[in-house]
């Protein structure tokens with residue numbers, strides 16, 4: 001029987017080839033009607049035999065383009081109109097209101113097959129792409145996303161490409177970066193001085209150079225990487241030395257899942273992430289006897305791995321003697337990603353032996369994203385390439401809210417209609433280059449998104465760069481948000497939690513409302529407001545930044561402040577070469593010279609790491625805590641050390657006795673694994689006791705809790721806290737689509753401003 005239905009499809013269905021897909025599916029099933037984009041997604045009118053319409057509804061989900069993410073399909077029957085054919089019709093309410101900025105995605109299977117087919121005219125072509133894969137965000141100059149507004153504008157299509165581009169049945173129909181060896185971009189090999197090396201096959205030449213232990217700067221999708229053979233210890237050591245990066249783990253790119261399995265354990269979920277269109281770096285557990293060069297990830301049981309995502313990467317990883325490459329972003333330490341050819345030649349002098357470059361310009365740099373699977377859930381360490389700036393939907397109009405993020409690992413977030421756009425990972429706002437980079441990307445995304453500038457949201461810290469950044473934009477109001485409330489609100493918004501909730505926020509540092517540094521917080525409230533239930537006892541951070549870079553100082557200060565002269569003696573015993581400096585620290589603390597007070601999870605981990613002799617001086621942010629966590633036994637639960645809870649107006653968690661016990665364990669040469677495991681469990685139990693005390697003190701609190709803050713990347717903490725809280729009847733949430741570290745702060749800040757607006 002002839003019937004008709006209206007179908008509304010929501011999710012990521014725009015800018016991913018969804019309308020041509022619907023067109024083809026409808027034609028195959030001999031259905032007539034229309035398809036169009038509208039404000040909410042895709043709207044379809046279908047007319048035909050009932051069973052064929054049913055088939056359409058099943059297949060539209062099952063066979064959807066790989067970049068599509070269908071969240072909802074709504075179907076309602078409607079009057080038959082006796083339409084003769086199926087057609088794609090213009091969007092409803094056109095313009096930027098249904099804004100889609102497409103994201104970069106890894107090369108698809110169909111393109112790979114063609115690239116490996118000697119009879120295909122794109123055989124071994126390193127820039128092959130289609131509507132379902134290839135660069136997007138990184139090559140767009142202006143919206144709408146159309147070839148003349150991308151860096152492909154300088155490559156006029158040849159007849160073959162043009163034909164595919166115009167054919168609605170072709171999988172390259174309107175694929176804006178479409179290209180082939182005749183008309184598209186080309187690779188080029190240059191020596192360290194930037195002189196072009198004439199070569200019939202620059203890619204094969206590069207493979208040979210990498211096999212010979214050379215360091216090659218390779219231009220990819222979002223910027224340049226520095227690459228070398230990950231099995232070649234001398235090459236990796238040289239790369240570290242030249243890049244001035246002594247210990248921080250390096251990421252690798254492995255030829256395939258099979259190649260990955262030879263050095264790391266890959267679960268199904270991890271394999272899915274590795275092979276996803278987003279192709280992030282996934283943190284995996286190494287095998288005990290893996291064969292990678294020791295200096296790829298020293299002191300680490302884990303390794304960051306990605307699979308080839310650009311066709312060029314696939315072509316580089318075809319040699320059986322070169323199956324794993326070190327692939328680290330090519331920026332001098334602390335500076336933004338290098339993505340322009342001139343900068344690469346300037347900044348990488350003396351680092352790169354060669355350059356494998358190409359003439360498709362990168363307009364917007366993006367770092368590789370980094371994820372791990374933590375307690376069975378996705379945990380973003382860095383959300384960038386492949387994910388940004390794909391918007392998050394919200395139920396509320398957030399137009400005009402712009403959140404500036406934090407100071408470290410920063411991002412910005414922009415609201416428009418019911419869409420929230422988180423910008424790319426920017427980095428630490430500690431030098432003028434990164435600050436300029438922030439400015440450039442924010443200005444650009446603001447122009448694309450074209451939202452009125454109503455509310456600027458910044459961290460309450462008076463010293464953060466955001467204060468200066470926002471003066472360049474004209475906002476009607478400025479909202480200051482407490483750091484840990486932003487972490488909490490982000491998780492509330494992500495999971496759309498109604499009502500009030502606890503927030504357990506374990507973090508590095510954040511400015512507290514009392515002027516001290518917070519970061520070990522039990523909060524209660526919602527996205528609009530909160531109250532503080534419990535926190536870690538404050539201890540001094542003499543010389544603040546210096547105590548963060550040199551965790552032994554922070555450890556000594558904790559011991560001295562908790563235990564006075566006895567503490568100073570303990571410090572001298574565990575840091576015997578620092579006797580003089582410990583005296584200086586003691587007087588700095590007594591006289592409160594250049595000393596701030598902090599109660600943060602990050603600093604507590606730093607201190608214990610230093611006392612155990614794991615990391616006394618840190619080379620990179622978070623090193624002490626990460627290396628301590630590496631030594632934890634995650635397979636069993638250990639007996640906790642002692643801790644105290646002081647119940648004043650606020651509950652204060654006091655670890656003075658624990659630190660004393662740890663010092664005596666260290667002096668008695670108890671294994672670091674034992675100490676670290678007991679320490680981790682102590683933190684869990686102290687939090688659980690504080691939660692219990694908080695519930696007793698206050699009546700009618702909701703038994704919901706969100707976990708966030710950078711320390712929640714710690715696998716033991718996330719897993720054990722979740723277990724314990726669930727056992728006590730709590731419903732537990734943690735960030736899964738945004739980072740729990742400060743990369744997610746701007747999203748949380750926006751959530752606070754939105755909630756205040758709603759109230």
Ligand code: ZN
Nearest residue numbers: 108111130133
């Ligand atoms: Zn493709």
Ligand code: ZN
Nearest residue numbers: 158161180183
């Ligand atoms: Zn062509």
Ligand code: FE
Nearest residue numbers: 507510741742
């Ligand atoms: Fe934070």
